[in-house]
C-alpha cells in the first residue's frame with residue numbers, strides 16, 4: 665500500500681491522475697505519518713464500529729479508518745479525486761465513497777448505510793465549512809458515538825473554551841449544549857500539503873444523551889446565544905434588545921427575573937444563564 669503520508673508519493677499520485685489541489689475546497693492533505701493513526705485511535709476506531717468521514721481527499725485517513733473499522737463511509741465533494749481514491753483504496757472492500765456536498769446530503773440515509781453498527785465521525789475537515797459541518801452533525805441528533813475532527817487551532821480553542829470565558833463565542837455555547845468537547849492535540853502547519861497559514865488541532869466531541877440544562881424552547885435558546893454574542897462588546901441589554909427586537913424597557917425585567925445582570929456581557933454567562941433568559945422569553949410571566 666502506498667505511503668500517503670510521504671509528500672513525494674502524494675505528488676506522484678496527483679501527477680499520475682492530473683490532479684491539482686483545490687484551495688477553494690480546503691484541500692490541504694495530511695502528510696504527517698503520526699497524525700492519522702492517532703486520530704483514528706482517539707476517535708475509538710475498532711472492529712465493532714463504523715466510521716463516517718467527511719472529505720477523504722486521496723484517502724490518507726480513510727485507509728487508517730478502513731484498517732481498523734468494520735465499515736467506512738466517506739463523503740467527498742470533489743469527484744475528480746475518484747481515480748486517485750480508487751487506487752489508494754483498492755485493498756479495502758469495507759469503504760464506500762459517497763459523492764456529494766456533506767451539507768446537502770440526507771444524513772439519516774447516510775447513517776442507514778451502517779445498519780446496526782455504532783458510528784463514529786472522524787475527519788480532517790475542509791476549514792471553510794468547519795462550523796456548518798459540526799452544527800449539522802450535532803443538530804441532526806443522530807446517534808453518533810463521538811465526533812473527532814481536525815480543524816484550525818483557533819477554532820478548536822474557541823470550541824473547547826470554558827463558559828464563561830473571554831475565549832467563548834456562540835459556537836462554544838452551541839457545542840457545549842450538544843456535547844462535551846476536548847482539545848486532544850495540536851498539529852503543525854508543516855503536517856499538510858500544501859501547508860496552510862495556521863496550525864491545526866484535533867478535537868473530540870462526546871455527544872450528550874440529555875441536554876445539560878432544562879430549556880423549554882431550544883430555538884429560543886439559540887436565538888439568545890447568537891443574539892448575545894453577535895455584538896459581544898455590547899451589554900446583554902443592548903445586544904439582546906437589538907437581536908430579539910424587544911425594547912429595553914421590556915427586556916430589563918426579564919433579564920433581572922432570570923438573575924442576569926443586564927449590564928453583563930455574553931462572555932460572562934454560562935449555559936444555565938442563557939437557558940434562564942430563554943425560558944423567561946418563552947414564558948414571560950412564570951416564576952421558574
Ligand code: SAM
Pocket residue numbers: 689690691692693694718719720721722723724725726739740741742764765766767787788789790791793
Ligand atoms: N482527509 C484528507 C486528508 O486528511 O488529507 C483530506 C482533507 S481536506 C482538509 C478536506 C477534504 O474535504 C477535501 O478532499 C475536499 O475536497 C473535501 N470537501 C470540501 N468541501 C466538501 C463538502 N462540502 N462535502 C464533502 N467534502 C468536501
